[in-house]
Amino acid sequence: MIRGKVHKFGKNIDTDAIIASKYANFSDPLELGKHCMENIDPDFGKRVEKGDIIVATTNFGCGSSREIAPMTIKGAGISAVVAKSFARIFFRNAINTGLPLLECAEAVEMSEQGDVLEIDLSMGTIRNVTKNLVFSAVPYPEFITELIEAGGLVEYVMKKMEEDNKKSK
C-alpha cells in the first residue's frame, strides 16, 4: 500500500523540468532526487517526504527520452505519479525503472496540494483519505501487467532467454 501527501502539478511537465540535463551524468537516484523539479520549483526536493505522491494533469513527462527522469522522481522519495495522461517514452521508462504510474482524471481533478492519498496498486484504486473519496485508475493493458509482474522488462527478457536456452538444449 502506498500512502503519501499530494504535490500537485499542471500539464506538460517536461523531462527538463523533472531533471535538468546538466545532471544527466549523475546516476545515483538519491543525488538526482535532490534536483527533482529544480527548474520549475527549486525547493521541491527539500519539501518532499518519503512516500509522497505527484499528481499532475495531462502529458506528464513529455520531452526527452532520459531514463533518469523516473529515477529522479523515485530518488526524491516519490512513491507514485497520478496523472490524466503520460507522455509515451516516460511511461515506458517508468515501467522499466519501477515507478508506479496511475492514469485517473477524476482523482487528479478531486485532489489538492497536501491531501493524503492511499494507492492500492494491485486493485488500481486511489483513495483520497483527506476527502474520503475512492477512484479507479485506468487498468494497464495485459502485456504491461505481465512486464510489471516479471519485475521489469530486463527481468522479463532474461526469463524468456533462459526458457529459450532450456528449450534449445
Place this chain on the structure above:
Amino acid sequence: MTLVEKILSAHTGKKEVKAGEFLNVKVDMVMASDLTAHIAADQFEKMGAKKPFDSQKVIFVMDHFFPNKDVAAAEQIKRLREFSKKYGILFVEAVDGGIEHVYLPEKGLVLPGDVVVGADSHTCTYGALGAFATGMGSTDIAVAMVTGEIWMKVPQTIKFNYSGKLPTWVTGKDLILYTIGRITVDGALYMAMEFTGEAIKGLSMEGRFTMANMSVEAGAKTGIVAVDEKTKAYIEGRSTRPYNVYTTDSEADYAAIVDYDVSRLEPQVALPHSPDNVCGISEVSNIRVDQVVIGSCTNGRLEDFEYAARVLRNKKVHPDVRCIVIPGSQEVYLAALRAGFIEVFISAGAIVGPPTCGPCVGGHIGILAAGERCASTTNRNFIGRMGSPRSEIYLVNPAVAAASAITGRLTNPEEVVK
C-alpha cells in the same frame, strides 16, 4: 493499413496489424547517444549478453556533451568507446561524426521501410525517409540491442495534408511549428503523424527531417513522410542496401485527417516555454535577443545553413548578440565550407562550433544567463533547457534566426533581405 501499420506488420511476420495491438517488432537499427548509452550498457551487461544481436545494427553516437565538456562526460565517453570495442558496436566520435539524427540518415544507416529505435526522443526524425523510427529509454534500447526486437503498441495515425505552395522564407520548421501550435504538445499523443500534400512534395529532404524531428513535440510516437523521388535521390550514393517502399492504402483507417492551406503562412515563432506557444512572426514586436543558435538535429543540415547564409551575406551580427552556428555533422560542415557559407558566417561576426548538440540541451557552447533570450532553430523551449531557468528560448527557422542576429530582435527575414 496505414503506412505505419504496413512497416510494423512487415517486421512481425503478421499479414495484418491494427492500431492498438501490442507487438514484438524486429528492428533494423538500434541507437544510443553519450547521454543515454551508459544505462543501456549497464543493462546489457546485467542481462549477461555476450554480444549485440547484430553488431552492424547497433550504434552509439557521441554528440550531446561531445567534445567532452567536463570530466564526467569524458569518463562516460571513454567507457562507451571501450564498451563498443569490446562488444563490436558501431561507435561514432570525432572522425566524420555528428549529431545522431543528422548522422544516421546521411550515412545511409536508415532506409525506407526500416524500423529504428533509439534512446533519444528525436529518433522520430528518420520518419522523413519513410521509415518507422521512435525514441525510447535506455533500458528498452538495451533489450533491443540484445534481442533485435522490441515491444510496442501499434499507433493510430493522424494524416496532415498541407495544400498550397510555401511563400519565401517559410520552411518545414514553420509547417511543424504551426501544426504543433494548432494541435498542442499532446495533440498527437501515442500516435503517428503522417505528413502529406502539395507543400510536403515541394519540401526538401532537409525540411522533411525538420518536420519529422519535431513530431515528438506534439507527443507523437513518430512523424512520417511517404517515399517519393526526393527520398530516392537522397539515398542514392549513401547506401546500396535494398529497401522497401510502403504506402498507405486508400481505405486505411486514420484517427483523423487534418487539412491546412499553407500558401499564405508566414514564418512562425514558438514563444517561451512551450513548443505549442506559437504565433506568426508579424505578431511579435520588439523582442530583443542576446543569443542566436543555428544548428541542432532540427535545423543543422546544409539547406538550413544556406538559408542562414542568404540572410547573413554581407551583413553584420548585432554587437549585442552572440550568434552561434553549429553544423549538424562533419559532412554538413565540409559542404557548408565548400559552399562558402562558413565564410559568410564568420565575416558577419558569427561563431562556428564543432558538430555537437551543445546549447540545444543546455550542455555547453552557449549556455544562457538569467534574463537572457535566445532565438534558436532547435526544437524545445522548455524552462531552463538552454541554461538558467530564468532565460527564454524562441524557436524559429534558420532564416528568422539569422535575421534576428542582425537586428538583435526577432525579425522577419524579409526585413533585412531586400
